[in-house]
Amino acid sequence: MLTTKKNTANILVYLIVFIFLFTGTLTFGTLKAKADTSVTLTGFLIDEHCLKGTNAADPGADTLGCKLMKGCIKGGYGIAVKQPDGSYQFYYADGNFFTDVTNGVGVGGTGGQKTVYDFVTAQKAKFDAGTLSKQNYLPVTVTGTLTDETKPSTQSGNIAVYRVIQLSTLRDATAQEAEALPTGQTETTIQTTAATTITTSQSVTTTQSTKPAETTIPSETQGRHDDPETGARSIPPGWLILTAFVLIGVVAFAYRVKTN
Incomplete structure (x- = not known):
């Protein structure tokens, strides 16, 4: 009889540990989703x-x-990215920075860094060929994931730190998306931002206009219970209620076994 009670108690202990691990995993998923937010940004490279x-x-x-x-x-x-107060918020593209330039070609860049480099190189080729009318004030729109990763300034003595956006797509912005940005045709005075960019919220742009062709990558937040403002994943209420009932039942049963 004592052996049976001992085995039952051990099973209950394992079950309680499993429940705590399960709820802990859900909580971690929620925190991670809050850090990684899908965004669409329009600004200047x-x-x-x-x-x-x-x-x-x-x-x-x-x-x-x-x-x-x-x-x-x-x-x-x-x-x-231009902010409502007229200042600009800067986000690094993901990937390794370029480490050198050999024969005019960047070396070592990966991920979003290389994506931007290739995009700018293609634009410069169009300008040189006469198919692009100017080489500045060229707004772009990017989609991607604003992660919790940060990178410091590459400049010696500069203590600025910037958040990183993992790029999914990069294209020329539509006129509607870029309507709030300067075109270079009039003299504009723009206020600059403070150095640290870790806690400043991003400017998110949405549009229903016709956009240039781009490669669409499904958002990681699709099909989840997401916060509409932050994109954060929430735990479905049903899971929380079920977990609570199971935990209460296990504790009550364990107490009954112990007292008997």
Whole structure:
């Protein structure tokens, strides 16, 4: 009889541990989803070298030719997004930064960094061929995942830290998406942002206009119980109620076995 009670108690202990591990996994999934948020951003591509240099006050003024200079290629590419107050928020593209330039070609860049580099290179080729009328104030729209990853400035002595967006698509912005951005045709004074960009919320753009062709990658948040503002995954209430009832039942049964 004692052996039976002991075995029953052991089974209950294992069951309780399993329940706690299960609920812990759900909680971790919720926290992770809050950190990784699907976004659509419209702004100007720029390297962090120029963002903190001559084009700090107006990232759209940075030219294609400048973006392809050695120091700029190695400076870390990203997107500068205009905020409601007129300032700009900068996000690094994901991937490894370029480490060198050999025969005019960037070396070592991966992921979103290479995606931006290839996009800018293609735009510069169009400008040189006369099929693109200008080489600055060229707004783009990106889709991707705003992660909890951050990267520091590539510039010596600069303590700025920026959030990273994992790029899914990159294309020219439509006129509707870019209507709030400067075009370079009028003189504009733009307020710059503070250095640290970890806690500042992103500017999200939605549109119903016809967009240039792009590769569509399904969002990781589709089909989940997501927070409409943050994109965070929530635990379905049914799971929480079921877990609570099972846990209460197990504890009550364990107490009954112990007292008997």
